[in-house]
Amino acid sequence: MTKQTMTKPSDVEIIFTRAFNAPREKVFEAWTTPEHLMKWWGPPTWPLTRCTLDLRPGGVWHYCMTGPDGTESWGRAVYGEITPPERLHFVDSFSDAAGSVIPPESSAAVSFEARDGGTVVTMHTTYKTAADLAAVLEMGMEEGLGQALDQLETLLASI
Numbered sequence: 001m002t003k004q005t006m007t008k009p010s011d012v013e014i015i016f017t018r019a020f021n022a023p024r025e026k027v028f029e030a031w032t033t034p035e036h037l038m039k040w041w042g043p044p045t046w047p048l049t050r051c052t053l054d055l056r057p058g059g060v061w062h063y064c065m066t067g068p069d070g071t072e073s074w075g076r077a078v079y080g081e082i083t084p085p086e087r088l089h090f091v092d093s094f095s096d097a098a099g100s101v102i103p104p105e106s107s108a109a110v111s112f113e114a115r116d117g118g119t120v121v122t123m124h125t126t127y128k129t130a131a132d133l134a135a136v137l138e139m140g141m142e143e144g145l146g147q148a149l150d151q152l153e154t155l156l157a158s159i
Contacts, residue, residue, distance in 0.1 A: 004149065006142055011130035016123045018149050022156040024112040024119040028085035030152055030159070031110065037063070040151040043144040046073065055082060062099050076101060087111050104132035
Protein backbone atom coordinates (compact mmCIF):
# COMPACT_ATOMS: atom_id res chain seq x y z
CA MET A 1 0.00 0.00 0.00
CA THR A 2 1.12 3.53 -0.73
CA LYS A 3 2.14 5.39 2.40
CA GLN A 4 -0.61 8.02 1.97
CA THR A 5 -3.44 8.47 -0.48
CA MET A 6 -6.19 11.02 -0.95
CA THR A 7 -9.38 10.42 -2.89
CA LYS A 8 -12.49 12.51 -3.53
CA PRO A 9 -15.45 10.14 -3.97
CA SER A 10 -17.76 13.13 -4.45
CA ASP A 11 -17.62 16.92 -4.47
CA VAL A 12 -18.33 17.01 -0.70
CA GLU A 13 -16.17 14.09 0.50
CA ILE A 14 -12.46 13.54 0.93
CA ILE A 15 -10.72 10.39 2.14
CA PHE A 16 -7.15 10.25 3.43
CA THR A 17 -5.52 6.88 4.02
CA ARG A 18 -2.15 6.48 5.67
CA ALA A 19 -0.23 3.39 6.82
CA PHE A 20 1.88 3.48 9.99
CA ASN A 21 4.40 0.97 11.27
CA ALA A 22 2.91 0.92 14.78
CA PRO A 23 0.22 -1.07 16.61
CA ARG A 24 -3.24 0.43 16.32
CA GLU A 25 -3.55 0.89 20.10
CA LYS A 26 -0.53 3.20 19.97
CA VAL A 27 -1.84 5.07 16.91
CA PHE A 28 -5.28 5.47 18.52
CA GLU A 29 -3.64 6.78 21.70
CA ALA A 30 -1.70 9.36 19.67
CA TRP A 31 -5.02 10.61 18.18
CA THR A 32 -6.77 10.80 21.56
CA THR A 33 -4.22 12.10 24.09
CA PRO A 34 -3.57 15.85 24.39
CA GLU A 35 0.14 15.45 25.14
CA HIS A 36 0.59 13.40 21.96
CA LEU A 37 -1.62 15.66 19.81
CA MET A 38 0.48 18.64 20.91
CA LYS A 39 3.49 16.98 19.26
CA TRP A 40 2.01 16.14 15.87
CA TRP A 41 -1.32 17.79 14.96
CA GLY A 42 -0.90 20.60 12.45
CA PRO A 43 1.89 21.41 10.03
CA PRO A 44 5.36 22.01 11.54
CA THR A 45 5.07 25.77 10.93
CA TRP A 46 1.63 25.85 12.69
CA PRO A 47 2.12 23.73 15.83
CA LEU A 48 -0.51 23.25 18.49
CA THR A 49 0.05 25.69 21.30
CA ARG A 50 -3.13 24.92 23.27
CA CYS A 51 -5.15 21.74 23.50
CA THR A 52 -7.98 20.51 25.69
CA LEU A 53 -9.72 17.22 25.06
CA ASP A 54 -12.75 15.59 26.66
CA LEU A 55 -12.72 12.13 25.07
CA ARG A 56 -16.31 10.95 25.39
CA PRO A 57 -19.42 11.10 23.20
CA GLY A 58 -20.46 14.76 23.29
CA GLY A 59 -17.00 15.75 24.53
CA VAL A 60 -15.02 18.50 22.84
CA TRP A 61 -11.48 18.72 21.54
CA HIS A 62 -10.53 22.40 21.36
CA TYR A 63 -7.12 23.47 20.12
CA CYS A 64 -5.08 26.34 18.80
CA MET A 65 -2.41 26.21 16.11
CA THR A 66 -0.07 29.20 16.05
CA GLY A 67 1.67 30.32 12.87
CA PRO A 68 5.20 31.66 12.51
CA ASP A 69 3.97 35.26 12.78
CA GLY A 70 1.90 34.55 15.91
CA THR A 71 -1.44 34.23 14.09
CA GLU A 72 -3.79 31.84 15.89
CA SER A 73 -6.05 29.34 14.15
CA TRP A 74 -8.52 27.62 16.47
CA GLY A 75 -10.25 24.32 15.83
CA ARG A 76 -13.00 22.39 17.55
CA ALA A 77 -14.24 18.83 17.29
CA VAL A 78 -17.26 17.33 19.05
CA TYR A 79 -17.05 13.57 19.46
CA GLY A 80 -20.01 11.42 18.47
CA GLU A 81 -18.55 7.91 18.52
CA ILE A 82 -15.46 6.59 20.23
CA THR A 83 -14.68 2.89 19.83
CA PRO A 84 -11.12 2.26 21.09
CA PRO A 85 -8.91 1.39 19.29
CA GLU A 86 -11.01 1.06 16.13
CA ARG A 87 -12.89 4.27 15.35
CA LEU A 88 -13.49 7.92 16.10
CA HIS A 89 -16.30 10.05 14.74
CA PHE A 90 -16.50 13.79 15.30
CA VAL A 91 -17.96 16.98 13.89
CA ASP A 92 -15.03 19.25 13.05
CA SER A 93 -14.88 22.99 12.49
CA PHE A 94 -12.83 26.09 12.92
CA SER A 95 -13.64 28.04 16.06
CA ASP A 96 -12.72 31.09 18.02
CA ALA A 97 -10.78 31.03 21.28
CA ALA A 98 -14.04 30.61 23.23
CA GLY A 99 -15.00 27.53 21.16
CA SER A 100 -17.77 29.10 19.06
CA VAL A 101 -18.04 27.37 15.69
CA ILE A 102 -16.78 29.13 12.57
CA PRO A 103 -17.86 27.41 9.31
CA PRO A 104 -17.23 25.31 7.42
CA GLU A 105 -18.19 22.31 9.50
CA SER A 106 -17.52 18.70 8.51
CA SER A 107 -18.27 15.20 9.72
CA ALA A 108 -15.16 13.05 10.11
CA ALA A 109 -14.92 9.30 10.64
CA VAL A 110 -11.45 7.97 11.44
CA SER A 111 -10.84 4.23 11.39
CA PHE A 112 -7.77 2.41 12.70
CA GLU A 113 -7.24 -0.96 11.00
CA ALA A 114 -4.57 -3.39 12.18
CA ARG A 115 -2.78 -4.64 9.07
CA ASP A 116 0.54 -6.43 8.52
CA GLY A 117 1.85 -5.58 11.99
CA GLY A 118 1.02 -1.91 11.56
CA THR A 119 -2.03 0.32 11.32
CA VAL A 120 -3.90 1.82 8.40
CA VAL A 121 -5.70 5.03 9.32
CA THR A 122 -8.56 6.13 7.09
CA MET A 123 -10.09 9.56 7.61
CA HIS A 124 -13.35 10.03 5.69
CA THR A 125 -14.58 13.61 5.90
CA THR A 126 -17.85 14.96 4.52
CA TYR A 127 -18.62 18.66 4.11
CA LYS A 128 -22.05 20.25 3.76
CA THR A 129 -21.27 21.78 0.36
CA ALA A 130 -18.75 21.44 -2.45
CA ALA A 131 -17.73 25.05 -1.79
CA ASP A 132 -16.84 24.16 1.83
CA LEU A 133 -14.56 21.33 0.71
CA ALA A 134 -13.01 23.50 -1.99
CA ALA A 135 -12.34 26.23 0.58
CA VAL A 136 -10.41 23.98 2.99
CA LEU A 137 -8.45 22.44 0.14
CA GLU A 138 -7.56 25.95 -1.04
CA MET A 139 -6.33 26.72 2.50
CA GLY A 140 -3.84 23.85 2.15
CA MET A 141 -5.61 21.11 4.10
CA GLU A 142 -4.13 18.30 2.02
CA GLU A 143 -0.55 19.48 2.44
CA GLY A 144 -1.04 20.39 6.11
CA LEU A 145 -2.58 17.04 7.01
CA GLY A 146 0.21 15.24 5.17
CA GLN A 147 2.81 17.16 7.15
CA ALA A 148 0.96 16.46 10.41
CA LEU A 149 0.82 12.75 9.63
CA ASP A 150 4.56 12.79 8.89
CA GLN A 151 5.04 14.19 12.40
CA LEU A 152 2.75 11.49 13.78
CA GLU A 153 4.93 8.86 12.13
CA THR A 154 8.00 10.33 13.84
CA LEU A 155 6.21 10.48 17.19
CA LEU A 156 5.03 6.86 16.92
CA ALA A 157 8.64 5.72 16.53
CA SER A 158 9.48 7.35 19.88
CA ILE A 159 6.55 6.27 22.08
